[in-house]
Amino acid sequence: MKMLYRTFTQAESAPRFTRSLLGVGMLLASSMPVAYAAKTELPATAVTAGDNGAYQADNAWVGGFEAAPLLDTPAAISVFTDALIEDQQARLLSDVLKNDASVGESYAPVGYYENFVVRGFSLNSASSYKINGRTITGEQNVGLENKQQVELLKGLSGLQSGVSEPGGVVNYVTKRAADVRSVTVSTDDRGSGYLATDVGGWFGSEQQFGLRANFAHEDLHSYVEHANGQRDFASVAFDWNISPDALLQLDVEYQNKEQRSVPGYQLLGGAELPHHASPKKLLAHQSGSKPVTIDSLNINGNFEYRFTDNWKGNLSASRSKVVIDDYSSFAWGCYGSDSCASTAVPNYFSPEGNYDIYDFQSPDDTRRNDEVQAALSGQFDTGGIGHELTVGTSAFRRVVDQRELVNEMIGSGNIDSEPEDFTRYDGPVQDSYRRLDSRQYGVFFNDRISFNDQWQTVLGGREVRLDERTFDAQGDTTRHTQRYEFLPQVALLYKPVQNMTLYTRYSKGLSLGGTAPWYATNSSEILAPTVSRQIEAGIKYDWRRISLSATLFQIRQDYQYACPDATPGEFTFVQQGEQKNTGLELAANGRATERLQIAASVAAIRSRVTGSGTAEYEGHQTINVPTLRASLYGDYALPWVDGLALLGGVQYSGKKYASQQGNVQADAYAIFNIGSRYSTRIEGYDTVFRLSVDNLFDKRYWRDVGEYMGDNYVFQGAPLTARLSASINF
Template identity: 75%
Template structure:
């Protein structure tokens, strides 16, 4: 990788920075190596003391095989002796997943006075995904087919979904000003924005070609030889917004933030044949508010409330409404906390609650599924953290979070009354960076990550165990030929522990992914 840049021009008013990188992706999973190419350009123009133009462009191409997750054996049991290095469903002729992404951003900012400034910005993003996979799925013919069999058998599917194209365009104009009224200080921001997201894709192909077993290397099967489906519009989502936010200072101790965004939503969704299946038109108000109290300089107490708008989920292939994108959902978050700075360490504590629509493939008595938004998932938690310098040579970062996640009102009682899938009740981490006093430039690094047990299915009757992972490393900073050079060595999962890092859901199915095994990395960075 190379990152270069500098200022030029008669008054050093132009700035240019380029970043070029190539990475060989050497995966710990067998047959899953790949590569990534990256290019970015950033241009700044100080047109005058009051006017600045910023332009950014970024392109990335990534090619790597998809790694399927495990599924429960018979729907009730965790896989035995699973290896994080095994590529389930491996077929030697399978294509890699290709991802092409392009991001363009531009912003013009003008300062009208010491108190007021305005900006206009625009952004364009395009991502094209060629999704190919020899996918391991199902195999439990005696029960639910979307689990591996009790003996570890699974089906191998030739999955193809190329030319999945996603385009985002956004433009925004905003003004920010500082002023006082009636003894109150105001930092006012207001503006307008427009956003459009378009998704074009083919109806995916998912053809069974053979069977495998989690304890054996599968044989190669003939690939699907049929034609691809035609591309069609899947989603056309437009949002037009007006927003205003005011940070009001009452005195040195009290501040409040009040504001919101009014959004006009106009969204069309289409089925697998490209026919319009939904047209949502509505106005949504997204408020935000916060109150901040600083009794002394290094202590802050706060509380906040906000709403957010997110795109709806996409129905899985086996649902009656397969490929349908549901309407956008509104999430809510409330938080209260305290922050305290002591010497060179910042301590923080917060309690929070998030509420979001529950989206899932709802079963019926006929054994079929319909992807719906019904009920909500509510996460309530407490988070504690400390970050900073414990001594002149020791830097620490630590956090612990306890979370209670519950689903209510889903219409499926088996999914309620217990911790939600893939959410541990407790997470904690501790990292330390210690500069050795007897070797200038040498530092030792170390850390521990902990996760409590969590459920591996929505009914909450299969659980993966808790785990603690130890990571160590070192960093050496020196100068070579006058250039600052940094060597880094990291060793993750020092004791090569086997654990399930993720037990989440993807497109309606439950999957289990193992954490990385013992992994060592060595790198060098030269600053010039």
């Protein structure tokens, strides 16, 4: 197991690792016996789309404690199937979530892990991401090669997750054992290389054992100069039908990624977007800078036992560990520019486009999440009223081990020119210490009560006990938070006809407090958790082979920000005031006709801050949240060429503010994408060719103008990108 944590530092290590992966993959592909469906009936099965190649999904895990029909789940859930992921040749979560109009990026640099905003609230790396329902560390770019589908629960998830952000939660569902042997190769217009294998089958005397293995290697030729990298991925999923009533499932996945992190731009003089900025330019480039290396290991297991036809128990556990060696030449602020000399904290580029260059070093930055959950679920009647009850308990722990950060200013540059190489920091790096130890314990229940065929109510809640400590480099406790909170969730459902559901829901959530930026008077302080509340109403309608939905929501949460102090240039990070987001979401997924399937969504969001004590932050839309966003993707099977389909779509974003004061605004934009898919047989093997061209008209736009760790950054979107792949099924 220790080998999984190894970081490849020598030039020959990655190719040797890649050859090993490919060798194992091809060996498995050639030696795997012809498999067939297991004779033992599985008590639980993986979630799959309604038919092969469909964009429409019928079920999701993220809305509760087990797979449930989307039509009967009183929550707004988006499901992105493996068919959609493959057709769009997605590699990153941002490639997947672009299909939901309620999602935006919030500090997602090329070469680093991604962060997102859902319904106008940022997701949290500590608690907003899951694999098979168990929480993982979000400071990683999760590999998609072994994922059956990606699920997004929008809004509060306190019942399901305990302490979590009000924006929502992302759940990755892994592929299970199946008779599959395939190889995929891919390249793009910049010469990147990608090779992946997917092999699996059932074996044993009664075909009771199942295996699924995925391996991938990717040579990344970034559209940003000097930012090439590489990625290696390996995963194994194991299924054991111990008996007709008992099932054991295990998943292990490991990924190593190395790539230079690309800094974002900042506002010129704090009041203007940069002019003539290029998405291909690497700011603060230093020829001797190291790439950011992220090693991630995710392990989870699930045991399920069916006591009777109506009752079953479930025990699951997981560990997620990420080690980040973060070395960056970072562009920030303008202390080195004369025009910024009068500002105490010039956390922006100068009006002339000057910026300071920092040597940032944070090696061995380790994040670990451990979680265990036990649940009992069953069905019964009381006085003619049906119950579907789940009760359980869970324990979760997150630890963060870090060294004192090195962030030394080494020189200055300008956005219009290549900076010179400066002498790097060569001083000592301090020992690692425990920065955070957060423990969460909970008991929960959820009861779906059916009064008749039309009316249902869902009553649930989780009692959370949070015990969280933060420490300084000397090991002294800087904060100790102990808190008990009951997080209720109540929903009412009405089904006028079998394929239509109307619902309303109330939820309460508890979120981790924010971290004060370095320039605040309470620098690096992690604030206490905050409470959020949500009301939501929606309608879902399955018409033929397409799912339609409309959702109204309102979310309230305490506002956290760097509040200007009485002394000019000084700030204190506080929880003061409230952010209220109100919105309407529309979505359609599935087959509009026999030959046309679509994935479409629209989101209109009004986001406001009140009671903050800083008038400039109020009375306008909050930073990085457009009032309107839309996404459309289509797949049309041509009638005159068997196996050929045209693909394409558009993403639209309205204007959005790039500052908390609302004095800088990024323009609206629309990005058009096209592609094709051709399915055929070559030498008796099923083969699929895919071509995708994103940003067809090479549009320049600001995809992300948000805030991160107290500072504002703006990132341009990717230029025109073409990718070609071929998948062969043996």
